[in-house]
Amino acid sequence: MEDFLNASDLPYGLPDFGSITLDSLVPAFRTAVVDHAAEIEAIAANPAEPTWENTMEALESAGQMLHRVCAIVFNYAGTLADGEVQAVEAAVSPELAAHMSRMLLNEQLWRRVQSMPEQPEGSEEAALLEHWRKRFVRGGANLSGEQRDKLANIDARLAELCTGFGTSLQRATQANAVLLAEEETAGLDAATIQRLAADAAAAGHPEGTYLVHLGLPSVQPILAELENPAARRKVYEGSLHRSDGVNDATILDIARLRAQRAELLGYANHAEFVVEDETAGSVSAVEGLLNQLTPAAVANALGEHKRLVDKAAEDGGSPSAAGNDADAVGAADWSFWDAKLRAEELSVDETKIRQYFQLDRVLVDGAFYAAKRLYGIDVAPREDLAGYHEDVRVWEVREADGRPIGLLLTDMFARPTKRGGAWMSSFQEQSHLLGTLPVVVNVMNIAKPAPAADGSPGVALLSMDEVKTVFHEFGHALHGLLSDVRYPSLSGTNVPRDFVEFPSQINENWALEPEVLRNYARHVDTGEELPADYAAAVAKQAQWGQGFATTEYLAACWVDMAWHTLSAEEAAAIDDVAAFEERALERAGAGVDKLIAPRYRSAYFNHIFSSGLGYSAGYWSYLWAEVLDADGFQTFVDTGAAHGAEAAMEGRVRAVADADPEDVRFAGERFRRMILSRGASIDYEDAFWMFRGKQRSVQPLLERRGLAGAIAPGVVDGPEHD
Structure with a gap:
């Protein structure tokens, strides 16, 4: 308990992970709930006239112990989820949902918030007041007594179901790892074979077998390398059917309860409820x-x-x-033959290119270096500070003049107790009100290399997709680290889902900028720079296969929207998860004759059915944010192009690379000041327009995705500004 009653004494408030025991988490959580409930009651029952300080700032200051405990619980649930941690999450989630429902249904508290006068337009205070008003209304504050009880019960049950979905999926994914025989490993390099053999041995399988752990998406990266068609089918089918039937009842219950909850709050469906709070504004805009x-x-x-x-x-x-002839390249074979064709046409050998992408160099000499170029910040290791697992590293982030910014934790390697995918989360958020600096974590699932022959740690070599993910997640981290607001509710990444991906996707662009690429892409053995022909191939590779990539992503978006545009009556009538999904894809024209599965099928769609990510009715937000990213990055391009017609004519890469470092820094500081530092205190449309200098356009996205000319411009163009 003593680990959570007060903030940690470690630098920046980093949790003292070594002193935290799992059996202390649930008792500490329950104490924190009681503590927070008392704080809320004191605010609500305060006999003094409501003021900004005794109501809004008191709300923002309350619940610090609860935040500390929950940050640990839900981080562990994603990264250290053995049976004991899963039991902790299962206990905490429904109780937390019930507690938050009670707060938002507190009539006295709601009346105090309603009594607050309007705040100056564009101020943090105005944004905070709008945040809390919406939160209360969307939490049921305007419902009647009986409706309030029903909503609270639904919220608690949904928390329980979503936690159960994530736990069951993680277990099924781990249990259904695919075992290959030696003859089925043809095409894999020696390092991969060694790793798969080690994984098989660790799981208790006999010598001469090789274990392929599954990632969350339908298509597993290893499919691009397996020469044996039967082995490809084995892995692909194992991925698609890893959790068949395991979560069907849970999925149906979640869909039904979300539809009921939406209708109770006055919405046609769950998607309408979700999208109202996003920058897209309406379901019709998303579906359009x-x-x-x-x-x-x-x-x-x-x-x-x-x-x-x-x-x-x-x-x-x-x-x-x-x-027929088309079956020579079935769904299981697509990645393999795509890699063959890409290698031939782009003269790119994936195995050789990986030799230039060492994890440490990508992170330090790539992502961190780009951030220093743009924002002047320094990221240095803090070897004296420990994370929650031996693989976690702690980094200190400072301004160029040495002023502290915050801490970054990196947890990069896959392990059986970690859920799939990659994400950023916070242990502590920046807030001038609370006097706190950010402590954030980037999590990935890179295969941990086997130790070298001398017993030293192996070197992790990344694919280009993994390189971009490192930059993407660090973009989220920068959003949290560079926050500069007073109120924690508005801090960092506490923004709509379709805006939160904008900074992270902007940051992906720097992975391929020549100045940055030259700095980190060095051969693992010789240290030589990535050869010019390889660099050109990598740049072209970013445009390769966009038909497949866009289609599998859109198919997943349609599955998500199909589940969440159901009315309560329609949801009650669904009894077959797979059949419903198939009909939804056919209606959307995204079935593609079974050649392309959705990036996630319902049975393993962690983003929308688990409590961990919260993208229900919002998986489309990556695409919406990419409209902002593809257009917004042009601001950096224009900075470089301003140095002369030659640079402007040679396009994006040359333009940014040729820019004066001071001008790139100037553009970076504008992005930091207008976007990264402001959190949820801004009008998102206005902020983008001010940064870009004009309304957003879909055209850059169409060009990036290879769809230019196929779609009329202006599909999601923004509003005109004066």
């Missing part, structure tokens, strides 16, 4: 974007498939299944 992109993406994907079939025929590839 998806409808406009889907036909063109599918057409591009089918064109790509035709070329893969031709490549397979040319190379004498054996069919994936009995059938």
Whole structure:
């Protein structure tokens, strides 16, 4: 208990992980709930006239112990989720949901918030008041007594179900890892074979077998390397069917309860409830974007498939299944033949290119270096501080003049107790009111390399996708670290889902900028720079296969929206998860004749059914944010292009690379000041317009995705500004 009653004495308030015991978490949580409830009651029952300080700032200051405990519980639930941690999460989640419902249904407290006068337009105070008003209304503050009880029960049950979904999925994913025989590993490099053999041995399998742990997406990266068609089918089918039937009842219950909750609050469906709080504003706007992109993406994907079939025929590839010529490249084979064609046309050898992408260099000499170029900040290791696992590293972030900014933890390697994917979360948020500096964590699932022959740690070599993910997640970290606001509710990444991905996707662009690439892409053995022809191939690779990538992503968006645009009556009538999903894809035109599965099928769609990520009715937000990213990055391009017509004519890469460092820093500081530092204190449309200098346009996204010319411009263009 003593670990949570007060803030940690460690630098920046870093939790003292070594002193935290699992059996202390639930008791500490329950004490924190009682403590927070008392604080809320004191605010609500305060006999003094409501003021900004005794109501709004008191609300923002309350619950610090609860925040400390929950930050630990939910971080552990994502990264250290053995049976004991899962039991802690299962106990905490419904109780937390019930506690928060009680707070938002407190009539006295709601009356005090309602009594607050309007605050100056554009101020943090105005943003905070709007935040709390919306939070109360969306939490049921305007409901009647009986409706309030029903809502509280739904919230608690949903918390329980979503926690159960995540736990069951993690167990099923781990239990259904795919075991390969030696002859099925053809095509894999020696390091990968060594790692798979070690994983098989660790799981108790006999020598001569190789264990492929599954990541969350449908298509597993290893499919691009396996030469044996039967092995590819084995891995692909294992991925698609890892949790068949395991969570079906849970999915149906979640969909039904979310629909009931939405209708109780006056919305047609859960999607309408969610999208109201996003920058997109309406379900019709979201579906309009998806409808406009889907036909063109599918057409591009089918064109790509035709070329893969031709490549397979040319190379004498054996069919994936009995059938016509197209079956030579079935869904399980797409990645393999795509890699073959990409290697041929772009002269790119993935195995050789990986030799230039060492994890430590990508992180330190890539992501951290780009941040110093843009924002003048320094990131240095703090070897004296420990994380929550031996693989976690702690970094201190400071301004160029040495002023402290915060701490970054990096947890990069996969392990059986970690849920799949990559994410950023906070142990502590920046707040001038509380006097706190941010402590954030980046989590990934990179395969941990086997130790070297001399017993020293192996070197992790990354794929290009993993390189971009490092930059993406560090973009989220920067959003949290560079926050500069008074109120914790408005801090860092506490922004709408379709805006939170904007800074992270902007940061991905720096992975391929020549100045940054030259600094980190060095050969693991020789230290030589990435050769010019490899660098050109990597740049072209970013545009490769966008038909497939866009289609699998859009298919997942349609699955998400199908579940969450159901009315309560419609949701009650669904009894077959797989059949419902199939019908939804057919209606959207995203089925693609079974050649492309959604990036996540319902049974393993952690983003929308687990409590960990909270993207229900919002998986589309990555695409919406990419509109902002693809257009917004042009501001940095324009900075470089301003140095002359030659740079402007040669395009994005040359323009940014040729920019004067001071001008790049100037553009970075504008992005920091207008976007990163402001958290949720801004009008998002206005902030983007001020940074970009004009309304957003969808055209850069279409060009990036290879859809330019297929869709009329202006599909999601922003409003005019004076």
